[in-house]
Amino acid sequence: MADDNKELPADKPIAENESDKKEEAKPDATLAERTEAKPEGETAKPAPPKAAPTGHKPAPPAKKGPVVTVEITDDPLINKIKEKFGDAVTEAVATFGQQIVRVKKNSYLDLCRFLQTDEDALFDLCADLTAIHWPERKEEEFDVVVQLYSTQKNRRLRIKVALADGDACPSLTALWSGTDWMEREAYDMFGIKFEGHKDLRRILLPEDWPGHPLRKEYPVEYRDNEWTDKHLQYREIDYDTSLIDVKYAERR
Amino acid sequence: MAAVTTTGQKRSIGQIIKRLLLLDLIEGLFLTFKYNVRALYEPRDGGNPNQAIYTEQYPLERPRVSERFRGAPRLNLDPENGSTLCIACDLCALACPVDCIEVGSIRREVRDGEKVNKKKVLTTFIFDTSRCMFCNLCSEACPTDCLELTQSFELAVYHRSGFRWDREMLEKGINYVRYTK
Amino acid sequence: MQEEITKPRETLLDAEEMALNMGPQHPSTHGVLRVLLKLDGETVIDLDCDIGFLHRGVEKIAEQDTYAMITPYWDRLDYVAAVSGDLCYVEGVEKLLQVEVPRRAEYLRVILTELQRIASHLLWLGTHAIDIGAVTVLLYCFREREEILKIFEDFIGARLTAHAFRIGGLWWDVYPEFETRVRDFLKIIPDRITEYETLLNTNRIWLSRTVGIGVLPAEEAINLSLTGPVLRGSGVNYDVRKAQPYSAYADFDFEVPLGENGDTYDRYLIRMEEMRQSVRIIEQALDGLPEGPVMAKVPKVIKPPVGEIYHSIEAPKGELGVYLVSDGTGKPYRMRIRPPAYINLQSLKRMAIGHLVADVVAIIGTIDIVLGEVDR
């Protein structure tokens, strides 16, 4: 039985799509630009623009092809956002059926407030907040990514905001108190400061840990640093000698 | 969507009487007493959830280990001539997420019948069981069914160095101390 | 913040406050969680969680490993529900690759994940009960959990850190007695759940320890980003299996239990009911188990196209999500884990302040955290 199954994945790899090899990551381009550059037409399956997939059935032609990231045009909510925020919304795309809105930093908090309270949106649950480091992208090294979910409308939306290294990002804790630890983690791992966060300190790593591990320049196998020198070094325990039994002292 | 509605309701008269007669506590006592009595007369059958006592007395009773269990690693030998099946392809080391495998090989001439081929030959094979997380990816990557995770699960040793299994240990297995009464 | 907690403050009795370190070595912090409590007598005035003792940097490691190599790490996040973690990651990658998983594999995945949900809830119930002092429930729960682990061992090859699924399906097909074994288990588990309920449900001590403890109204729970039974205990109907069905969950008929009061007792009842619903799902999946292969055709070297995906499943502890950013190479550019336990743990402070030390223990239990997942 074991041998039968082992045959399965040992099949020779499906012919690699040549376009993939050409398409190396261009982290300095936004997602829409990257995908635009792709050769269109190859078994391209247009992703459904609606976010909430009802009854997940796997994509019908399950062939490997380049992802089509499409501009969202027909979604009323996204249109409303575009209308309201105008140029601040730099990108509104759908990929794999998931909607992404990229917003400028200045309007980030306003957009989130709008999304939380507007009756068409009602994104009441902030599912996740994280960041991505793109070191090659000049002046926009970080993306803060927020996954929103609406329990009432049952839809998801991803908000992205680009930041330069050292820039402070507005904090969402006033809107969703659940983002408290998520922002602390982003600060811990990337060093992104969140403006308006009441208790911004490291959460997973020790307070005085040097560096921010999830930045790309941070090495993976990195053992000794100032922190380990300071805290993990063997040293004698300082006893309060007055408490040590006199007999023991004499015996020494 | 069924809502759980048993909480938040006012108590009925029946519940109040139940509470006065301590029945809520007594029914729990009955259950545990039932187990206690069953434990005294039922024959013990370790690992059977329908029996009163579930314990398997491990070192005395060997557990049933399933066929697919991923335990101690082993390098399989060719059953015909006793030479190793390993072709030193290094795929297992590449597949390992924790880098616990080191494959050492040299290229040398191997006589195969009449022909003389230049071939990669296994020299050393080091498997660090202290780092291994028994995910089976190495075994799945192995093209010759040489490296395999076996059913043996007692990997404790007295010294850290014992976790580094060399080729000999991998081929022959280690000697376990079997504890008996 | 920590200094603030340790700083004494004048209280009603003109006594000094006490700072109490609960953990990282403590019987009921469920691992290496350190809770710094500020106490007035035994009443909690303030608390702060110190986590990260088990931080292994899985997200960083993932950036160096190929897609296939990351799967075992997901076992070690929530190690009491390893199969659920595998499902989340594997489905995320499959979505990124646009691979169609065979129906049989999807059904088997549902069976295994639901068994894992029962196992995880059993472990939760046992530890929660032992925190509140009912030791016997733990042993009963472990007995039933052991049966699930035996099924796992026979199917997957490991009891706890399962590495159950591969990208594209399953490595193994079922073993011959699989169905009878699972059905045997399904036969006994409803009675056993009734047994636990006999010991706890109406027990006055259990009631007085759980009813009204750690109350979270619905708005607050949503605002805190809580998911899973903790959110549903407050009466919010959000279950990823129903809301945005993944795998084969759209095929099955089950109910999502909801609480009313959002206290510890409601969350207890919900998890008990969820176990029963899981039994229903497994029965349906076994009845309708299709024939066919269990592995899709997936290239040996997995190179997803450039793109990103957020995929989430309903793990026993809440919404477990993975956010994968691919740059077209064989390794993910960024992998973000949305750990339900980590995010749910935030609510400890909201729930515990004003209660006694003993309630902190009960509340930690009711959030159902696993430190492997909290610290990652």
Next chain:
Amino acid sequence: MPEILALLIAPDWVRSLTGERPPNVFWAEYIVWPLIQIVIVLFVVLTVVAYLVYFERKISAFIQARLGPMRVGPWGILQPAADGLKLLLKEDIIPIKADKLVFSIAPIISVVSTLVVLAVIPWGAAWATIANVNIGLLFVLAVSSVSVLGLVLAGWSSNSKYSLLGALRSSAQMVSYEVGMGLSIIGALIFARTLSLSGIVEAQRADGLPYFLFQPLGFLIYLISALGETNRAPFDLPEAESELVAGYHTEYSGFRWALFFMAEYTAMLVTSAVAVTVFLGGWYFPGLDWIKSNWGPNIYVLLSVAAFAGKIAVLIYAYMWFRWTWPRYRYDQLMELGWKWLIPAGLANVVLTGVWYVLALPEAQGGVFGFVKQTAGRYVPTGYGKIYFILTGFIITIPLSWALLATINRRSRDFNLHDQRQLQIKLRSERIKRNEPVAE
């Protein structure tokens, strides 16, 4: 010289066995024989205590679908010896910041105070009792409450916060439950009219019925208070391992720790012994008098000891059974149970029992029914009297006290969980709406 020789001479009970008549010497009666008795009792009790741990482990195992200790001897029967040896050989750790003197003395206080009580327990008829003190019950209550001192000192001297919290809890708990325990016994004393423990047993023998039938409420209160007094689950808060790690003995190790365990199990033995003496008829069981007259006095004494041990065993099994079945109370709920329910119920029980008893007296003494007759210098209930006391106990005292307490405690937290919870939710929601901190 005759005194020294007399030391070797057996007292009355040997005399009764051998039929000889040695001189009756003060030393033999009051020093030697009691010492022998003490040694025997201590030896037996400490062995029993060690085996109580074994039985606790076995019973919990059987309840929990396990086997318990199995490796030392057949069925693990030598486990207590192995445990004792291990604890003796273990390193005795004293925390560097602990108060060493107090830290060392505390377990001794705890264990001694429980062991002293054993002196007055009537283990059996005639010579099986070490000391028949006429205020025995008072002595038991007074001395056994000293053991709380040991716990408090242990917790305080450890210089650990968990120990301190455990000590605080145990002092509050044991002091509170002591009151309930004392009150619950008074009802039985109304019938017995003596504080001597042997006297109480004799009284039950004379009345023909054990007092738990006359005093169901008192017996219940006593059982619950005894659980609280000995820190057993569901009242094991001082050492609640899920909250306080190990409470007052967190910092103890080795044999000092074993002393605490010894104290706990001895206390369990003592409280059950008192319960048996006061409520379950002590060493007496029906038919014992017949055995005495037919099989001789020595068989009679041994059987009485066996009966006493059997009754204690039942109670101790119940203690263990409760422990492994129920969850644990919270500290405030425990105090609430003690002060709001047990103590008032104890008071009500005393008052009601007093009323029933006075009513039952003959008219000459100011009563009504005359169910209690004075015979041989004691008041003994007649046949109707017994039925009357049982009925009043079960049918009137319990429901009446319950209704009374329920009315008084109507607004108590424990009683009205539903309203309490709704109130909390309302308050919280309002605070959130007003953007205030949600702390209570």
